[in-house]
Amino acid sequence: MAWVIALLMLFAAVRLTLDRFRGGPQTVPAVRSSLLPPSDSSFLRGNFSVSPDGTRMASVALGLDGTSRLWVRTFSASGAQQLNGTEGAMLPFWSPDSRRIGFFAEGKLRTVDVGSTAVRILCEAPLGRCGGTWNRDGTIVFAPSIAGPLYRIPDTGGGVPVPVTSIPRPGSGQSHRWPFFLPDGKHFLYFVDWSTADDPQGNGIYVGSLDAGAPKLVSSELAGNVTFNAGHLLYGRDRSLRAQPFDLDRLQLSGTVVSIAEQELEQDPGFSHSEFSISQNGVLVFQSLADSTSTLVWFDGSGKELGQVAGRGYRDPRLSADGRFLAVSSDDARNGKHFIRVCDLARGSATRVSDGGSDESPVWSYNGDKITYGTFDGKSYHLEEVPVDGSGPPQLLVRGSAMRHLDWSSDGHLVFSDFSKGRPGLRVYSAADHQVMTFVTIGAEARFSPDGEWIA
Structure with missing residues (x-):
């Protein structure tokens, strides 16, 4: 599987397009090239990150042994470097100086020094599937689970992670995901998902702060991961990569939307993640639908x-x-x-x-x-x-709410994973009376035995 890399020099193309056009989304020209996975490996979908200085990309690749590991590729070089000690890695993100990489593996948040390959365990992250971000003061904000608030921890490790967002009510299954620090290093963007009508804070993109103050809603119409670059928010919508001006003083969107990749962006519906990453100087990598078509x-x-x-x-x-x-x-x-x-x-x-x-x-x-x-x-x-x-x-x-992983029994019962409470639970629908009952509160990807007597 190949990815497409688009070089948007200093992101000036977006600014020029916004100045010249006011009639709706416009397409930004870009120089494109493909990136291939390391030899005898395949890229793990959505697990890549461009360094802030735009010179390298961290990615997760699966080897022939089925184990995922971190790799770093310098764009000016032909090959990639495997980072030892990163088995099971997921969701890499860079330190601001482009020297270290944060990642999740084996239920923990870890960092690795690219030069020495020294790995440090920072804290527990039992279901770290929803990203992290790193500021210049050495603070990491991350999601330790697929549901619940975001936490902060120093990049030196030690101590107990401290929540920096809050769930609006007891029993809510809300999920806070995909944090991204804004330039001041205090405020960060994040996505709220899996809200219900009982939650006073609905789904959408918010700005939070390290002092755990009240969040500010940016948009209830946008979903998933967003980044900030050259005065704009970048986000995926309708399978397109788009940019829109963002006022850092007012913490709000403004101006004209620019389309960078139209109807081409790979998006993961499970955790609302659009597959792109951009450096501070405008080097953009995204996973292209045109280049990643699957074959059974x-x-x-x-x-x-x-x-x-x-x-x-x-x-x-x-x-x-x-x-x-x-x-x-x-x-x-x-x-x-x-x-x-x-x-x-x-x-x-x-x-x-x-x-x-x-x-x-x-x-x-x-x-x-x-x-x-x-x-x-x-x-x-x-x-x-x-x-x-x-x-x-x-x-x-x-x-x-989100319902996936379906299976019918021979006597007319449908089991499925229900994400309404955050962590998935199993529910069963009856074709006879059209009622739904809870089977177990925590569980997923269930299958009935052929005789319908058991669920695995």
């Missing part, structure tokens, strides 16, 4: 490759009970919009059966005549079902 491959029990499934851009594969058909979530146009398709494996053909654009996690119904899947309409998540041949419109089963 058949393997036998020993791991030997047998062949490929016809078609590209497929994910979330689920075989029918008789093995003749395959349901997938398909990026038909390579623009990040996913629909459900049913592939006839013998004929090599595929039929599209949904039109939502955010459709994922297909599963065959208990009687095999329908496909159940999760979708998002921009406001709420749904579980829907549609006839296998696409002969009828989708029917709503369940409405709620």
Whole structure:
């Protein structure tokens, strides 16, 4: 899998475009090149970061042994350096002087010195999946879990992490993610997700501060990670990378939106992460949809490759009970919009059966005549079902917060992961009475046994 690197010198192209145009999003010209993973490795999706000085990129790659490790590539060099002692690494982020890298591994927040490769453990981060940021005073703000507030800790380690954001009410499943320090080193951007109607603070992009003061809402319409560069916020929206002027004094957006990469940005729906990183001097790396289309491959029990499934851009594969058909979530146009398709494996053909654009996690119904899947309409998540041949419109089963990882039992019960409380729990829907019950409060990616008696 290759990534695209765009060189935007000092980000001046954005400023010039904003000065000249006022009629809506404009495209910024860029010099583009591809980056390939290290030999005998593959990039781990969304796990890369450009150094603040724009000379290097840290990335996570999977080796042939299935272990992830940190690599550093200098853009002026042809190869990359593996950093020893970083096994299991995820989500790298740089120190302001471009000499050290923060990352998450094995339930802990760690740092590594690029020169000496010395690794330091800072603190526990049991579910560190939502990023960190580092200021010039040596303070790191990070998310230790997929739900809950952000914390701060000195880059020297020691002591207990201190919360710098707060969850609005007891029992809330709200998640605070993707912190990014603003130039003053005191304020930081972050994303609030998984809010419900009971939470006084809704989803959106906020500005927080190290003194844990009241957050300021920047936008309730934007989601995911945002960065600041040359007077602008950069963010992903509608599968495009965009920039908009941001007033550091008023801490608010203003001016015209500029499109840097239109309908090309890879985005992770699970944690609302857009796959891009930019240096202080405007070197931008993003994962391009055009260059990262997936292919499904058949393997036998020993791991030997047998062949490929016809078609590209497929994910979330689920075989029918008789093995003749395959349901997938398909990026038909390579623009990040996913629909459900049913592939006839013998004929090599595929039929599209949904039109939502955010459709994922297909599963065959208990009687095999329908496909159940999760979708998002921009406001709420749904579980829907549609006839296998696409002969009828989708029917709503369940409405709620993020719901994924579906499986039907033979007697008509649907188990799924529910993220309404932050950490995923398992719930079960009954086709007989259309009721939903909680199975376990913490759990995910469940599957029924063939006889329907057990859930793994």
